[in-house]
Amino acid sequence: MSSVQGAENRLFEVLREPERMAGLDLADWDLLVRQARTARLLGRLAAQAERLGLLERLPEPVRPHLEAAARLADKHRAVMEWEIRQVQRVLGPVCQKIVLLKGAAYVAARLPPATGRLFSDLDILVPKADLTQVEQTLLAAGWEPLKLHPYDQRYYRAWMHELPPLEHRVRHTTLDVHHTILPQTGRLHPDAERLLADAPPLREKPLYILNPQDMLLHSAAHLFQDGQIGGALRDLVDMADLVRHFGQEPGFWTQLLGRARQLELARPLWYALVHLGWVFPGLVPEEVIREARPDRPPWPIRPLINLLIRRALRPELSEQDTWLGRTARLMLYIRSHWLRMPPGLLLQHFVHKTLRRWRGEETSP
Amino acid sequence: MIVSECSLSLLRRQLRGAGLCIRTGPFVCRIRSRLPEIAQLLADFYGPFPLLPEAPFADIHLCIRPGWGLRRWIRPQVICQCEDQIPFYPQPRRLAPVLLEWGLNWAVANFAHWFLMVHAAVAERNGRAVILSAKAEAGKSTLCAALSLRGWRVFSDEIALIRLHDGQLVPLARPICLKGPSIELIRRQDQQGLVGPTWPDQVRRGIALVRPTAASVARMLETAPVVWVVFPEFKPGSATQWTAQSKAVAFIRLADNSFNYSLLGTSGFQTLAALLDQAQGCYKLQYSNLEEAVTWLEHLVDRSAPADLHVSSPLVD
Numbered sequence: 001m002s003s004v005q006g007a008e009n010r011l012f013e014v015l016r017e018p019e020r021m022a023g024l025d026l027a028d029w030d031l032l033v034r035q036a037r038t039a040r041l042l043g044r045l046a047a048q049a050e051r052l053g054l055l056e057r058l059p060e061p062v063r064p065h066l067e068a069a070a071r072l073a074d075k076h077r078a079v080m081e082w083e084i085r086q087v088q089r090v091l092g093p094v095c096q097k098i099v100l101l102k103g104a105a106y107v108a109a110r111l112p113p114a115t116g117r118l119f120s121d122l123d124i125l126v127p128k129a130d131l132t133q134v135e136q137t138l139l140a141a142g143w144e145p146l147k148l149h150p151y152d153q154r155y156y157r158a159w160m161h162e163l164p165p166l167e168h169r170v171r172h173t174t175l176d177v178h179h180t181i182l183p184q185t186g187r188l189h190p191d192a193e194r195l196l197a198d199a200p201p202l203r204e205k206p207l208y209i210l211n212p213q214d215m216l217l218h219s220a221a222h223l224f225q226d227g228q229i230g231g232a233l234r235d236l237v238d239m240a241d242l243v244r245h246f247g248q249e250p251g252f253w254t255q256l257l258g259r260a261r262q263l264e265l266a267r268p269l270w271y272a273l274v275h276l277g278w279v280f281p282g283l284v285p286e287e288v289i290r291e292a293r294p295d296r297p298p299w300p301i302r303p304l305i306n307l308l309i310r311r312a313l314r315p316e317l318s319e320q321d322t323w324l325g326r327t328a329r330l331m332l333y334i335r336s337h338w339l340r341m342p343p344g345l346l347l348q349h350f351v352h353k354t355l356r357r358w359r360g361e362e363t364s365p
Numbered sequence: 366m367i368v369s370e371c372s373l374s375l376l377r378r379q380l381r382g383a384g385l386c387i388r389t390g391p392f393v394c395r396i397r398s399r400l401p402e403i404a405q406l407l408a409d410f411y412g413p414f415p416l417l418p419e420a421p422f423a424d425i426h427l428c429i430r431p432g433w434g435l436r437r438w439i440r441p442q443v444i445c446q447c448e449d450q451i452p453f454y455p456q457p458r459r460l461a462p463v464l465l466e467w468g469l470n471w472a473v474a475n476f477a478h479w480f481l482m483v484h485a486a487v488a489e490r491n492g493r494a495v496i497l498s499a500k501a502e503a504g505k506s507t508l509c510a511a512l513s514l515r516g517w518r519v520f521s522d523e524i525a526l527i528r529l530h531d532g533q534l535v536p537l538a539r540p541i542c543l544k545g546p547s548i549e550l551i552r553r554q555d556q557q558g559l560v561g562p563t564w565p566d567q568v569r570r571g572i573a574l575v576r577p578t579a580a581s582v583a584r585m586l587e588t589a590p591v592v593w594v595v596f597p598e599f600k601p602g603s604a605t606q607w608t609a610q611s612k613a614v615a616f617i618r619l620a621d622n623s624f625n626y627s628l629l630g631t632s633g634f635q636t637l638a639a640l641l642d643q644a645q646g647c648y649k650l651q652y653s654n655l656e657e658a659v660t661w662l663e664h665l666v667d668r669s670a671p672a673d674l675h676v677s678s679p680l681v682d
Contacts, residue, residue, distance in 0.1 A: 026421035034426060037476075038449040061393070061422050068478035075628045317449055 011035045011315045012279055015237060018048035022057050029062045035315040039233045040118050042066070043073030047116030073116045080107045083122045083173050088207055090141040091126075094133050098207055099125040099199045101178065101218060102238075105209040108202055112241040117234075121165070121174035125210075127196055128179040135163055135177065142169045149361070151352060159185040159341065181218050185341045188225060190217075190263040212246035213259045220272035221265050224309070225339055232312050233279075239272055240280050253288050266295035275309055308332050369412035376404035379418070386420040387411060390526070390537040390585050392477070394469060395423035400443065403429055406462045410540045410561060410574055413582040425472040429461055447472045459564050463572050466542055470523050473537070474624045480535065481527040481636045482624040487520035487534050488512045493666050494534050494589040496525050497597050498622050504599035504652075507547040510575045511659045514554050518581045520589075524624070528588065529632050532639035538577050538585035545570035550655060591640055593665055594619070594647040597658070605657040607650045607671055615647035645669060 010032055014021050024032065036042040046066035049055050055063060084104055091098055099105075101123035106114035126134050139145075143166040147153065156164040162178040180192035195218075199208040210218060216239060223235040246252045260269040270292045277284045296302060311328035337346055368376070368387060379385035380403055384395035387407070396403070425447070432442030432455045442455035445468035452471045456464050474482055485498035486509040497505050509522040520526070521537035528535055543551060543560070548571055552560045561574045594615050610618075619637055620626045626633045641647075648671060652658035665671055
């Protein structure tokens with residue numbers, strides 16, 4: 001039987017070396033399937049088992065779970081491809097440049113993180129000048145705002161980096177239209193114009209993706225600055241795939257740090273590099289981490305935040321959850337809000353949200 | 366070993382510890398709970414089910430736990446947790462058994478994509494199975510319970526499990542969940558004591574579980590081909606009326622009632638096509654008299670033709 005400690009490493013283990021799936025017994029899988037499903041990584045394991053020709057060698061009761069996860073991932077990919085085509089069709093005539101972000105970019109550019117991945121929404125980045133036109137066009141074409149409360153509308157428009165999320169009336173898919181990649185009220189202000197200017201085009205006009213460095217930096221900013229810590233391990237796995245893929249290209253590592261500093265994203269990059277190195281030893285060249293050191297946070301913030309992030313990355317099921325794990329997630333949640341807004345605004349936001357919750361209204365941002 | 370052979374204290378110990386594993390149809394379910402009544406519930410409703418004390422791997426992991434904070438003690442609630450998700454709102458503690466059923470159904474519908482799953486009841490007699498497919502409130506469970514009392518083997522009152530590619534129906538063999546006035550209707554016909562107690566519930570006007578028959582459980586690994594597809598509709602005051610449906614229309618309706626038809630893509634289409642190719646025919650059935658509807662279904666399965674009941678007339682579409 002697997003201890004919590006051993007099992008925790010097992011998901012890390014098979015993420016590092018998928019060949020190891022062949023050696024696991026049923027008791028290992030009993031925990032691994034649940035951990036991977038909770039971390040939204042089961043489809044990825046399934047794809048890797050398939051690619052390595054391992055599926056036939058896995059214990060019989062496990063196979064259907066992996067096959068089901070693969071089917072679910074196929075469906076997600078098909079939906080994503082369809083949504084990208086719809087956005088291209090609708091926005092093509094009114095927008096010169098639509099940059100696909102995160103999952104959408106991985107799918108459209110056929111990048112490794114797309115393999116076996118689940119997608120929750122379609123994220124695009126458009127020039128801020130086009131925002132009004134883009135929104136009007138989408139509203140006319142069947143998308144509707146998900147958040148109707150005037151406060152939420154204002155919250156997004158005045159402070160966030162995106163329009164209030166839109167949902168398609170018929171297909172119920174969510175579309176996030178960004179004009180930059182971090183909240184306007186936050187501490188860091190990556191220059192969206194630079195991101196847009198350096199984005200390479202896809203074959204399908206007018207779709208673009210971020211350049212390799214920016215793609216990694218956006219993922220790092222999303223995870224370590226904007227604090228979407230819930231799916232932390234999956235986001236880190238995305239980054240590991242990107243690094244493996246683009247790390248081969250000449251100049252990727254040498255340009256990365258300069259670009260990060262230019263975009264004010266050197267701090268989140270440092271966190272990303274360190275934790276990539278923690279989960280995937282040897283993935284990030286030592287000298288890159290060394291060169292990023294000037295941008296690391298000062299003591300005692302550094303060890304504290306690192307400890308919390310490591311906790312949050314561990315694939316713990318709630319039955320194994322400890323107060324330490326819960327505290328870590330809570331503190332990271334607080335940190336993400338701290339980084340998102342100045343203290344006065346945060347207080348005001350908190351009071352508003354609490355009042356609405358008391359009145360029994362639905363809240364979420 | 367089966368559940369009823371096991372002492373309550375042993376069941377309780379397993380529920381509290383690593384979990385108690387039972388097999389229901391193709392699934393191994395591991396249930397954990399610190400609530401003492403769950404052991405009682407399993408002994409009561411899952412008596413003939415195989416217990417798998419050493420099962421290293423479970424398909425479904427479910428935990429029934431007390432409500433958050435004060436709701437543990439004051440107007441106590443229960444929560445159903447499946448892996449790391451909580452699919453339903455907390456329920457009053459007396460409904461823990463119902464929550465367990467919902468949880469198991471939810472887990473099957475969300476994870477078991479190696480089956481095509483349709484929102485339908487399935488029952489079989491003499492190796493010939495009928496799919497009763499409808500959305501909620503059409504009387505699927507009531508019909509299913511009545512058929513069960515008359516010796517039919519019930520596969521499921523909620524989810525038709527259709528094996529991919531060959532379209533065979535796979536039993537789930539679990540308790541049936543009755544609501545409102547149908548509980549007393551079924552209880553009146555129940556001579557074997559299959560219907561459990563009625564738990565008060567305002568929204569659904571009472572809930573009760575019907576135990577699966579020993580035969581349903583003993584033969585839960587035996588699949589069956591579909592013979593008829595029926596779309597029942599309970600309509601107060603109506604006569605028992607039916608009309609034949611083309612397989613094409615039935616296809617669309619089953620796909621529409623499916624939980625994962627679109628997710629399965631091509632294999633979903635092929636499986637549903639294989640299923641309907643095997644079916645002898647499809648009917649829409651409108652009824653208000655349960656007795657008549659059941660007689661009609663028995664006639665259909667035994668004689669391979671819809672009954673020529675004197676009270677009935679073909680339904681005009």
